[in-house]
Amino acid sequence: MYKTMKKEIKKRLSKKCLCCGREVRVIVYSKSDYRGGHFFGKLPLTTKAEDKKSFEAGTHIEKIGDFEMNVLNIDPKPYAFVEYWECPKCYWGGRLKVNTCNRIVVK
Numbered sequence: 001m002y003k004t005m006k007k008e009i010k011k012r013l014s015k016k017c018l019c020c021g022r023e024v025r026v027i028v029y030s031k032s033d034y035r036g037g038h039f040f041g042k043l044p045l046t047t048k049a050e051d052k053k054s055f056e057a058g059t060h061i062e063k064i065g066d067f068e069m070n071v072l073n074i075d076p077k078p079y080a081f082v083e084y085w086e087c088p089k090c091y092w093g094g095r096l097k098v099n100t101c102n103r104i105v106v107k
């Protein structure tokens, strides 16, 4: 499975970090291989009315192993999705002193 392949940059993307709002420069090698940012999938966008409906429907406790959590009875229906990206600084919790964005090597 693990072949050594020379990585070829397919494209460069410019995304926005949803945490701090700054630009995330992403270098894409293939569909599942990219550097420079952290992608968490798509985040649903909901209207205030849907949020309200969901909130008013209340919550219930759901158990996962020993872990209990409050789960919405009705999920708000999203009207759109936004890609959720985080810049490396936010991803690492801002604990790193070195700005990891500067360490991306572009060949």
Ligand SMILES: [Zn+2]
Pocket: 017, 018, 019, 020, 021, 022, 086, 087, 088, 089, 090, 091
């Ligand atoms: Zn950020």
